[in-house]
Amino acid sequence: VGTGLKVPGTMSRIPLAKRMENMSGNVIREILKLTQQSQVISFAGGLPSPETFPAEKLADITERIIKDNSKNNVLQYGTTEGYMPLREYIAQWVIERGVKANTEEVIILSGSQQGIDLACTAFLNPGDCMLVERPTYLSVLQILKMHQITPVHLSSDEYGVDPQALKEAIAKYNPRVLYLVPTFRNPSGESIALHRRQEIVEIAKKNNLLIIEDDPYGLLRYSGQAIPVMKGLDDEGNVLYLGSFSKIVSPGLRVGYAVGRPEILRPMVIVKQGADVHTSNLTQCIVSTFCREGNLPSHIESICKLYKVKRDYMLSMLDKYFPKKAVWTHPEGGLFIWVSLPGDIDTNKLLPKAVDKGVAFIPGTPFFADGGGNNCMRLNFSCASKEEIEKGIKSLAEVIAEAL
Amino acid sequence: VGTGLKVPGTMSRIPLAKRMENMSGNVIREILKLTQQSQVISFAGGLPSPETFPAEKLADITERIIKDNSKNNVLQYGTTEGYMPLREYIAQWVIERGVKANTEEVIILSGSQQGIDLACTAFLNPGDCMLVERPTYLSVLQILKMHQITPVHLSSDEYGVDPQALKEAIAKYNPRVLYLVPTFRNPSGESIALHRRQEIVEIAKKNNLLIIEDDPYGLLRYSGQAIPVMKGLDDEGNVLYLGSFSKIVSPGLRVGYAVGRPEILRPMVIVKQGADVHTSNLTQCIVSTFCREGNLPSHIESICKLYKVKRDYMLSMLDKYFPKKAVWTHPEGGLFIWVSLPGDIDTNKLLPKAVDKGVAFIPGTPFFADGGGNNCMRLNFSCASKEEIEKGIKSLAEVIAEAL
Numbered sequence: 001v002g003t004g005l006k007v008p009g010t011m012s013r014i015p016l017a018k019r020m021e022n023m024s025g026n027v028i029r030e031i032l033k034l035t036q037q038s039q040v041i042s043f044a045g046g047l048p049s050p051e052t053f054p055a056e057k058l059a060d061i062t063e064r065i066i067k068d069n070s071k072n073n074v075l076q077y078g079t080t081e082g083y084m085p086l087r088e089y090i091a092q093w094v095i096e097r098g099v100k101a102n103t104e105e106v107i108i109l110s111g112s113q114q115g116i117d118l119a120c121t122a123f124l125n126p127g128d129c130m131l132v133e134r135p136t137y138l139s140v141l142q143i144l145k146m147h148q149i150t151p152v153h154l155s156s157d158e159y160g161v162d163p164q165a166l167k168e169a170i171a172k173y174n175p176r177v178l179y180l181v182p183t184f185r186n187p188s189g190e191s192i193a194l195h196r197r198q199e200i201v202e203i204a205k206k207n208n209l210l211i212i213e214d215d216p217y218g219l220l221r222y223s224g225q226a227i228p229v230m231k232g233l234d235d236e237g238n239v240l241y242l243g244s245f246s247k248i249v250s251p252g253l254r255v256g257y258a259v260g261r262p263e264i265l266r267p268m269v270i271v272k273q274g275a276d277v278h279t280s281n282l283t284q285c286i287v288s289t290f291c292r293e294g295n296l297p298s299h300i301e302s303i304c305k306l307y308k309v310k311r312d313y314m315l316s317m318l319d320k321y322f323p324k325k326a327v328w329t330h331p332e333g334g335l336f337i338w339v340s341l342p343g344d345i346d347t348n349k350l351l352p353k354a355v356d357k358g359v360a361f362i363p364g365t366p367f368f369a370d371g372g373g374n375n376c377m378r379l380n381f382s383c384a385s386k387e388e389i390e391k392g393i394k395s396l397a398e399v400i401a402e403a404l
Numbered sequence: 405v406g407t408g409l410k411v412p413g414t415m416s417r418i419p420l421a422k423r424m425e426n427m428s429g430n431v432i433r434e435i436l437k438l439t440q441q442s443q444v445i446s447f448a449g450g451l452p453s454p455e456t457f458p459a460e461k462l463a464d465i466t467e468r469i470i471k472d473n474s475k476n477n478v479l480q481y482g483t484t485e486g487y488m489p490l491r492e493y494i495a496q497w498v499i500e501r502g503v504k505a506n507t508e509e510v511i512i513l514s515g516s517q518q519g520i521d522l523a524c525t526a527f528l529n530p531g532d533c534m535l536v537e538r539p540t541y542l543s544v545l546q547i548l549k550m551h552q553i554t555p556v557h558l559s560s561d562e563y564g565v566d567p568q569a570l571k572e573a574i575a576k577y578n579p580r581v582l583y584l585v586p587t588f589r590n591p592s593g594e595s596i597a598l599h600r601r602q603e604i605v606e607i608a609k610k611n612n613l614l615i616i617e618d619d620p621y622g623l624l625r626y627s628g629q630a631i632p633v634m635k636g637l638d639d640e641g642n643v644l645y646l647g648s649f650s651k652i653v654s655p656g657l658r659v660g661y662a663v664g665r666p667e668i669l670r671p672m673v674i675v676k677q678g679a680d681v682h683t684s685n686l687t688q689c690i691v692s693t694f695c696r697e698g699n700l701p702s703h704i705e706s707i708c709k710l711y712k713v714k715r716d717y718m719l720s721m722l723d724k725y726f727p728k729k730a731v732w733t734h735p736e737g738g739l740f741i742w743v744s745l746p747g748d749i750d751t752n753k754l755l756p757k758a759v760d761k762g763v764a765f766i767p768g769t770p771f772f773a774d775g776g777g778n779n780c781m782r783l784n785f786s787c788a789s790k791e792e793i794e795k796g797i798k799s800l801a802e803v804i805a806e807a808l
Contacts, residue, residue, distance in 0.1 A: 014614065014641075014667055015580055017529050026677045045481070053479040059470035066463035075457040075654035077449070110514060110658075110680040117679050121550070125421050126530070143678040146525070176419055210418065250479035252685035254514075267420055273430045274547040275521050275679065276514040280687050281656035 019126075019148050026142055027366045031351075041392035043379040044360040046186065046335050049310075052303045053250050054295065061289045065282070074281040080273045081265075082108025082257070083281055086288035090243070090257050093291070097218070098232025099241065101259045107269060110279045112216055112244035112256030115268070116140060116179070118275070119212055119240060120147040122267035123176060131169055131178040133161060135338075135367030135376075137186045137214070140179055144369075151369040154178075160192030163199045170207050177210045182230055184217040187367050187378040188338040189331025197230045204238040210264070216244040216256075217334035219300050222308035224332035237261035245287050247335070248300050253283040307335075307382050314381040314389050321397035323404060328379075335382045338364075341375045345403050348374070354399045359392040423530075423552050430546055431770045435755075445796035447783040448764040450590065450739050453714075454787075456707045457654050458699065465693045469686070478685040484677045485669075486512025486661070487685055490692035494647070494661050497695070501622070502636025503645065505663045511673060514683045516620055516648035516660030519672070520544060520583070522679070523616055523644060524551040526671035527580060535573055535582040537565060539742075539771030539780075541590045541618070544583055548773075555773040558582075564596030567603045574611050581614045586634055587622040591771050591782035592742040593735025601634045608642040614668070620648040620660075621738035623704050626712035628736035641665035649691050651739070652704050657687040711739070711786050718785040718793050725801035727808060732783075739786045742768075745779045749807050752778070758803045763796040 031044045069075050074083075081087070087106040094101060109115050116139075124130065126148035132140060134153035144151050152173055154165045161180065169175065178200075182192040192200070204211050213230045231241035241259040249255075258265060272278070290296070314337060318328055328339040341347065347363040354360060364376025384392060435448045473479050478487075485491070491510040498505060513519050520543075528534065530552035536544060538557035548555050556577055558569045565584065573579065582604075586596040596604070608615050617634045635645035644664040649657065662669060676682070694700070718741060722732055732743040745751065751767040758764060768780025788796060 014612075015527065016671055017525065017527055019529075020526055020671050020674070023671070023674050025674055047481055050474065050477070050480060053473060055470050055473040055479060058479070059467045062470060063463045063467040066459050066466060069457060069459040070454065073454070073656070075459060075462070075656040076454055077451055077650075077655045110684075113678075114680045121421065122424055123419065123421055125423075139678065146675060146678050208418075246481075250686075251481045252477070252479040254680065254682070254684040263418055267424050267427070270424070270427050270429055271550060274517075274543065274550050276518045276658065278658070280514075280658040280684050282654075282687060282690075283684050286686075 019146055023145060026139060027362065031360060031362065040355055040358050040360050041384055041388045041395075042360045043381070043384065043392060044362050045383065046380055047383040048247050048251060049306065049382050052306060054290070054299055057290065057295060058250070058286060061293070062282070062286050065285050065289060072285055074285045076281070078278045078281040078284075080269050080278045082106070082279060083284035083288055085292065086284050089288055089291050090259070094231075094241075094243075094259060098228035099259060104262055105259055105265065107258050107265050108279050108284055109242075109256040109258055109272075110276055111246060111251075111254045112214065112242040112258075113139060114272075114275075115240070115242040115256065115258045116212060116214065117143055118268040118271045119177070120144070120149060121271045123210060124149050129173045129175050131166070131173075131175050132369075133180060133185060134370070135187055135364065135373055136179065137181060138362075138366040141366070141369050153368070153370050159196040160190070161196065161200060163196070163203060166200065166203055170203070170209065175209065177212060178204065179212045179214065180230070181214045181217075183215055183227065184220065184331055184334025184336075186217070186334070187336050187362070187364075189329045189334045189336045191227060191332065194227050197227070198233055201230055201233045201238065205236050209238060211239045212242065213239050214242045216242075216247055219248055220304060220307060220335070221333035222304055222311055231259060237264065240264050248296070248303065249287055249290060253287060255279060255283050255287045310381045310384070310386070310389065311337075313386050314379065314393065317390050317393040321394050323397070323400060326400070335380050337379045337381060339377050339379060341377070341400060342404065343375050345375050345400065347377045350377075350399055350403060353402070354396055357395040357399055359395045361396065423550055427549060430543060432542065432766055435764060435766065444759055444762050444764050445788055445792045445799075446764045447785070447788065447796060448766050449787065450784055451787040452651050452655060453710065456710060458694070458703055461694065461699060462654070462690060465697070466686070466690050469689050469693060476689055478689045480685070482682045482685040482688075484673050484682045486510075486683060487688035487692055489696065490688050493692055493695050494663070498635075498645075498647070498663060502632035503663060508666055509663055509669065511662050511669050512683050512688055513646075513660040513662055514680055515650060515655075515658045516618065516646040516662075517543060518676075518679075519644070519646040519660065519662045520616060520618065521547055522672040522675045523581070523614075524548070524553060525675045527614060528553050533577045533579050535570070535577075535579050536773075537584060537589060538774070539591055539768065539777055540583065541585060542766075542770040545770070545773050557772070557774050563600040564594070565600065565604060567600070567607060570604065570607055574607070574613065579613065581616060582608065583616045583618065584634070585618045585621075587619055587631065588624065588735055588738025588740075590621070590738070591740050591766070591768075593733045593738045593740045595631060595736065598631050601631070602637055605634055605637045605642065609640050613642060615643045616646065617643050618646045620646075620651055623652055624708055624711060624739070625737035626708055626715055635663060641668065644668050652700070652707065653691055653694060657691060659683060659687050659691045714785045714788070714790070714793065715741075717790050718783065718797065721794050721797040725798050727801070727804060730804070739784050741783045741785060743781050743783060745781070745804060746808065747779050749779050749804065751781045754781075754803055754807060757806070758800055761799040761803055763799045765800065
């Protein structure tokens with residue numbers, strides 16, 4: 001029968017689908033709405049810094065593209081698989097990450113998150129489970145809830161997901177899919193070590209497990225050595241690789257991509273035909289032209305330079321202001337630092353007090369489907385200025401001190 | 405367990421979700437791929453004519469928008485509900501169609517088809533049914549199949565859906581949703597008469613039925629009097645209205661919208677958060693600026709002028725070349741003419757022969773979930789030139805004559 005909402009003077013009952021029971025809005029997007037309305041310093045979102053948007057170049061490119069519409073057809077309907085020149089570029093580009101793929105093994109998405117949703121529709125039934133890290137990307141937990149898929153958390157050690165825990169979960173739950181953000185994980189910023197990536201891919205091979213490798217942050221490395229992506233270690237097609245231009249060009253364009261074997265991509269394309277027909281040709285062509293004109297390497301380098309300073313500054317401010325009993329991650333890249341406060345503090349209760357003091361963060365609990373994270377918070381360092389970072393961390397430390 | 409595809413040298417078995425059993429690609433998109441590869445005259449798609457794309461204006465607008473990025477934030481993440489100035493514009497604009505809505509009752513979609521998919525997720529469970537016209541938009545049948553929702557066809561008379569058939573289907577199936585394209589229906593081009601719209605809305609009210617009013621073609625009228633949209637006749641919030649900029653600005657931008665009561669839109673927004681986070685800010689802002697700078701009325705007028713000529717020309721060519729026993733619709737607007745050939749002809753078998761002769765159409769059967777339409781074809785008149793229309797209809801008539 002589903003749940004219903006009764007609003008006076010309207011339809012007496014609007015039944016919702018069963019899957020919508022207990023669904024609420026994405027906590028980050030709700031907090032973002034809140035912070036956008038006021039002068040709050042936000043460490044909450046995963047927003048790139050607007051300084052990094054190559055606005056002048058994109059304006060120039062876009063004007064040329066639309067004027068050339070008769071040739072490139074960007075204003076017309078396109079194929080669901082995506083704009084061919086961009087697919088070709090990506091197939092070449094991912095070689096640097098250790099991935100061999102032909103053009104047919106690349107499709108374009110309306111942001112990489114769409115790939116998770118499409119894969120759930122294509123490969124999983126209600127009642128199935130999906131293996132995820134602990135903690136994991138909170139939007140994935142929301143997508144799973146919508147699909148009536150049960151997340152099963154896997155524990156990690158310093159090298160990443162514990163292979164023993166993975167094997168046990170496979171034996172116990174017979175899962176089809178493992179979702180990972182192996183590089184600069186959301187929320188913790190940590191990465192899975194190379195030898196561990198190899199082990200996980202081997203286990204996936206033996207167990208016909210599909211690995212969704214979500215990699216929106218992998219190119220944002222500020223220190224340490226690059227690690228090959230898991231897709232590059234995959235010789236039997238167990239890995240579906242998801243990439244994004246949101247953090248390296250612009251999230252407002254909504255362009256991401258998936259790399260995988262045709263038998264993995266084809267059902268996703270069929271689902272996408274119904275979902276949104278295809279991703280905007282214009283935004284695909286903008287990204288394609290930006291990339292093909294050789295802008296990406298120097299642009300990513302300049303973003304990394306900027307974010308390195310912000311990361312280092314936030315880490316130093318945490319050292320300076322946060323209580324000695326708090327611990328936090330020291331990520332080599334990405335957008336986030338994960339803080340664990342002394343155990344009896346509840347960051348959900350801390351948040352409204354912090355917002356009152358003019359600073360926002362994401363509490364830890366939405367990153368766990370099995371409880372936990374009450375004393376944790378995710379801090380984003382990419383969007384605030386150095387001044388805001390100092391002011392925000394200081395205010396946050398005061399709120400924490402009051403709670404201790 | 406689901407179905408699997410075995411490809412040599414790859415994962416031994418990639419299980420698909422149950423809902424993917426018997427799913428194949430959208431027939432139109434597959435035929436489009438075919439026709440794009442050759443010199444075929446295509447009456448198959450629902451493509452707007454590229455002549456109608458306001459490329460110069462969009463290029464100018466877009467350059468200004470991106471350069472002004474620091475103010476309008478189009479390159480940053482946006483809200484799932486959509487770009488506020490566009491929502492405000494639409495709320496004002498739909499008054500002309502008889503719809504009263506505030507800004508909160510408008511959300512932006514990545515094309516109007518996304519609205520159908522989101523509504524299925526938000527309001528229907530697998531195993532539910534949805535009432536649809538007969539024939540109906542074939543992509544809706546594909547979306548329903550994906551959602552494991554059973555379409556129930558309703559018969560029509562000259563005024564549109566038969567109210568008696570609607571009442572009987574309600575009694576028999578206890579449905580939650582009725583999907584209609586009341587104006588210039590896809591595939592037939594016919595519209596539901598005003599008195600019939602009122603009757604249907606009344607029946608929906610009494611039965612807590614949600615009507616999805618899909619209206620991608622309503623503003624493309626070439627003759628006859630405008631009919632108020634069903635949303636304008638809806639005083640209790642039973643109608644979810646879906647609109648699109650694909651046919652009046654550009655489909656490559658992927659911008660559509662939904663108008664409905666907040667309690668209808670809110671669950672759809674929650675689903676959209678997971679599906680694609682939000683529609684491209686850039687394409688939303690382009691459409692918004694194009695509209696707000698007053699371009700829409702004269703632009704739609706020029707499109708209607710162009711398409712009227714094409715419609716009239718295709719009708720006259722059908723008169724000239726098609727067999728006397730064939731009948732076809734005479735739509736007052738939209739993009740399509742629906743042809744019924746003498747009963748023993750199978751248009752599915754006709755299609756490859758027609759493509760060999762250099763002309764493509766969509767056979768009738770994919771518009772019916774319950775069988776039927778074997779002797780029918782949908783012809784699109786918006787995209788071909790007059791010369792192509794004559795040549796294509798003549799070739800098609802020859803193929804038909806051979807089959808008779």
